[in-house]
Amino acid sequence: MAKGVWIVAEQRGGALRKVSFEIASAARKLADELGEEVSAVLVGSGVEGLAPELAKYGVDKVYLADDAIYADYTTDAYSAAVAKVVKENDASILLLGSSVQGKDLGASLVGKLATGMASDCTELKIDGGKMVAIRPMYAGKVFAEVGIESYPQMATLRPNVFAAVENAKAGEVVKFDAGIPADALKTKVLETQQDASGKIELTEADIIISGGRGMKGTDEYKILEELAGLLGAAVGASRAAVDAGWKPQSDQVGQTGKVVSPNLYIACGISGAIQHLAGMSSSKYIVAINKDEEAPIFAKADYGIVDDLFKIVPELTAAVKKML
Amino acid sequence: MNIVACVKQVPDTEALIKVKADGSGIEEGGIKWVMNPYDEYGVEAALKLKEANGGEVTVVSLGPARAMETIRTALAMGADKGVHITIDAVDEYNTAAALAAAVKEINPDIIFCGQRAIDDDSAQVGSILAELLGIPQVTIVTGLTVADGKAKAIKPIEGAQLVIESPLPCVITAQKGLNEPRYASLPGIMKAKKKPVDVKDAAALGISVEPKAKIIKMTPPPERAPGKIIGGDDAAVKAAELAKLLREEAKVI
Ligand SMILES: Cc1cc2nc3c(=O)[nH]c(=O)nc-3n(C[C@H](O)[C@H](O)[C@H](O)COP(=O)(O)OP(=O)(O)OC[C@H]3O[C@@H](n4cnc5c(N)ncnc54)[C@H](O)[C@@H]3O)c2cc1C
Ligand SMILES: Cc1cc2nc3c(=O)[nH]c(=O)nc-3n(C[C@H](O)[C@H](O)[C@H](O)COP(=O)(O)OP(=O)(O)OC[C@H]3O[C@@H](n4cnc5c(N)ncnc54)[C@H](O)[C@@H]3O)c2cc1C
Numbered sequence: 001m002a003k004g005v006w007i008v009a010e011q012r013g014g015a016l017r018k019v020s021f022e023i024a025s026a027a028r029k030l031a032d033e034l035g036e037e038v039s040a041v042l043v044g045s046g047v048e049g050l051a052p053e054l055a056k057y058g059v060d061k062v063y064l065a066d067d068a069i070y071a072d073y074t075t076d077a078y079s080a081a082v083a084k085v086v087k088e089n090d091a092s093i094l095l096l097g098s099s100v101q102g103k104d105l106g107a108s109l110v111g112k113l114a115t116g117m118a119s120d121c122t123e124l125k126i127d128g129g130k131m132v133a134i135r136p137m138y139a140g141k142v143f144a145e146v147g148i149e150s151y152p153q154m155a156t157l158r159p160n161v162f163a164a165v166e167n168a169k170a171g172e173v174v175k176f177d178a179g180i181p182a183d184a185l186k187t188k189v190l191e192t193q194q195d196a197s198g199k200i201e202l203t204e205a206d207i208i209i210s211g212g213r214g215m216k217g218t219d220e221y222k223i224l225e226e227l228a229g230l231l232g233a234a235v236g237a238s239r240a241a242v243d244a245g246w247k248p249q250s251d252q253v254g255q256t257g258k259v260v261s262p263n264l265y266i267a268c269g270i271s272g273a274i275q276h277l278a279g280m281s282s283s284k285y286i287v288a289i290n291k292d293e294e295a296p297i298f299a300k301a302d303y304g305i306v307d308d309l310f311k312i313v314p315e316l317t318a319a320v321k322k323m324l
Numbered sequence: 325m326n327i328v329a330c331v332k333q334v335p336d337t338e339a340l341i342k343v344k345a346d347g348s349g350i351e352e353g354g355i356k357w358v359m360n361p362y363d364e365y366g367v368e369a370a371l372k373l374k375e376a377n378g379g380e381v382t383v384v385s386l387g388p389a390r391a392m393e394t395i396r397t398a399l400a401m402g403a404d405k406g407v408h409i410t411i412d413a414v415d416e417y418n419t420a421a422a423l424a425a426a427v428k429e430i431n432p433d434i435i436f437c438g439q440r441a442i443d444d445d446s447a448q449v450g451s452i453l454a455e456l457l458g459i460p461q462v463t464i465v466t467g468l469t470v471a472d473g474k475a476k477a478i479k480p481i482e483g484a485q486l487v488i489e490s491p492l493p494c495v496i497t498a499q500k501g502l503n504e505p506r507y508a509s510l511p512g513i514m515k516a517k518k519k520p521v522d523v524k525d526a527a528a529l530g531i532s533v534e535p536k537a538k539i540i541k542m543t544p545p546p547e548r549a550p551g552k553i554i555g556g557d558d559a560a561v562k563a564a565e566l567a568k569l570l571r572e573e574a575k576v577i
Contacts, residue, residue: 074488075451075460075461075462075463076460079455099482100464100479100480100481100482101481103447103463103464104451104461104463104464106448107416107446107447107448107449107450107451107452107463108451108452108454108455108461110416110417110448110451110452110455110536111417111420111451111452111453111454111455111456112455114417114536115417115536116415116416116417116535116536116537117416117446117448117537118537119445119446119447119448120445120447132540135445136445136545137443137444137445137542138335138341138350138443138444138445139337139442139445140545141341141544141545142341142343142350142542142543142544142545143542143543143544143545143546144539144540144541144542144543145539145540145541145542145543146537146538146539146540147537147538147540148536148537149535149536149537149538150536186459186460186490186491186494187460187461187462187488187489187490187494188488188489188490189486189487189488190476190487190488190489191486191487192484192485192486192487193484193485193486193487194483194484195483195484195485199483201482201483203482204482206576207576207577231577249466249500249501250480255337255442256361256362256442256500257500263576264570264574264576264577274337274338275337281545281548284576285570285574285576286548286551287566287570288551293553298551298553300548300551301551302548302549302551302552302574303551303552303553303554303566303569303570303574304551304552304553304554305553305554305562305563305566306553306555307559307562308559311559312559312562312563312566313563315559315560315562315563315564316563316566316567318560318563319560319563319564319566319567319568320567320577323567323568323571323577324577
């Protein structure tokens with residue numbers, strides 16, 4: 001019978017990503033409820049040293065595939081490795097992060113393992129020994145409870161939603177060789193172009209300050225960047241600002257941009273169109289700064305200021321400076 | 325080139341979505357249905373490849389009778405023919421399995437999907453389809469060139485962009501930025517009416533549907549408690565009050 005809660009640990013460039021600790025903690029919770037173990041699959045090149053970090057977040061066993069062929073993430077190599085070990089061990093539950101890599105790897109595994117997966121979940125529970133996943137659909141206008149009818153029961157978890165909780169376990173390392181013939185690998189990473197260094201990734205940021213059409217231009221974002229610098233925040237944008245060319249597409253939050261769940265989302269000069277809300281309404285705290293009191297963003301905001309953002313933001317920066 | 329684009333019909337992004345009283349699904353009355361926006365990028369990419377290399381574009385859609393409108397939209401944009409799979413909504417694996425059965429008969433050089441359908445938001449079908457066809461995939465693609473039997477795709481990841489090469493045939497899932505989808509022209513719309521669309525059910529495709537996932541129930545999103553508007557005339561006072569609330573009440577800074 002299928003048994004055990006499994007996760008795929010996500011690493012890049014030899015470092016585990018934050019979402020890996022979040023899914024490890026979520027897996028630990030499910031496993032404790034089921035009385036089962038948590039196993040993590042770790043794939044990469046020269047990554048054995050990461051196993052103890054996973055153990056710290058509740059992982060009992062780390063299944064390690066360490067080989068030069070895994071130096072770059074490619075869907076074909078990683079999915080073949082994970083599919084093999086998960087199948088051999090007849091995993092009951094398999095969790096991944098809903099990151100760019102996790103989405104791609106998860107969906108490929110669904111194909112390879114002929115199972116079902118609930119995408120981008122915000123809550124998981126156990127009911128009658130089976131996993132029930134809760135996920136937003138229709139851009140957050142609906143929440144669905146999803147059950148998986150086959151094994152492994154798969155889910156990807158929205159980054160920043162599940163708390164990473166330290167809970168030290170053995171983290172025993174079990175090495176495995178997926179035995180992938182080199183000619184089975186079809187795709188190749190030709191080039192990796194890094195974004196400007198030091199930029200905080202939107203989907204991983206604890207605080208996001210976003211500017212919309214009300215920003216009026218590229219240079220005006222400096223006032224947001226200054227505040228962001230103080231708070232260790234990332235700067236995002238609405239589609240109107242991206243379409244105007246003030247910010248790159250990769251900064252867009254919303255239905256056709258990134259879905260983010262920071263602790264704090266500060267929307268400046270953003271009206272709160274349904275497509276924008278789709279990308280940020282699972283934020284824990286939302287602040288709206290907008291001069292139009294009728295703007296729909298205020299209906300979603302925990303705190304709002306109806307005023308000119310060019311007056312409020314510099315004052316907020318000054319107030320924060322005094323406080324920190 | 326023989327090219328396939330998979331298109332899904334979805335509610336317009338502005339649509340008011342209401343959950344049925346029994347939680348079994350959404351109320352479909354009053355919804356305006358459109359082509360999934362990401363699939364528009366896929367169709368456009370398919371048409372561009374055909375224009376550059378010759379060949380044929382087939383659009384494939386699974387869904388109820390109304391899905392035919394979306395197939396016609398793609399035909400009006402310039403696709404040559406359509407396949408309408410008349411299976412009612414099934415889970416991601418079975419959707420991909422049905423698409424795979426239809427696509428196999430077409431035997432294409434390249435297949436386009438959207439990176440995600442904006443209604444069910446799974447972002448799975450393209451990848452599963454590639455696995456079931458046993459061909460490589462590149463997902464969430466914002467740039468593409470195809471030459472010498474190879475696709476070279478640009479894929480943004482967190483903090484970087486990758487350039488990935490894949491042999492053909494492969495599945496590409498389209499992301500915003502890939503291109504600017506064209507609008508259907510009036511002559512295009514007229515011509516679309518005469519273009520062939522094959523209608524197939526599960527039996528014709530030789531597949532049986534075995535559910536892998538099921539929606540237990542749907543609910544409206546949790547309500548957010550009403551927020552606090554910080555009033556007053558002095559910007560400095562209001563900003564200081566906000567900073568204080570964020571630090572002392574919300575404890576987020
Ligand atoms: C298929 C589709 C997908 C979409 N996807 C997305 C998406 O992913 N993300 C997204 O954001 N949008 C998306 N949109 C667009 C969306 O519908 C809105 O057009 C967009 O979000 C508006 O951006 P905005 O709030 O910046 O601009 P506006 O709606 O123009 O709002 C600007 C706001 O700034 C305020 N303002 C102006 N000046 C000041 C000032 N000095 N001080 C304070 N406030 C000021 C105004 O009162 C106004 O409320 C999508 C649309 C479609 C059709
Ligand atoms: C009324 C209703 C009932 C449902 N019932 C269930 C249920 O009982 N169990 C369940 O698990 N799910 C159910 N679903 C959701 C269903 O699982 C999804 O529609 C399906 O799994 C595809 O996922 P997605 O739409 O999120 O596609 P994604 O994986 O996000 O789509 C990516 C891309 O794949 C292609 N694609 C996706 N779907 C199609 C399609 N139909 N035709 C052509 N191309 C397509 C498109 O190119 C699209 O851009 C139901 C949906 C509806 C509307």
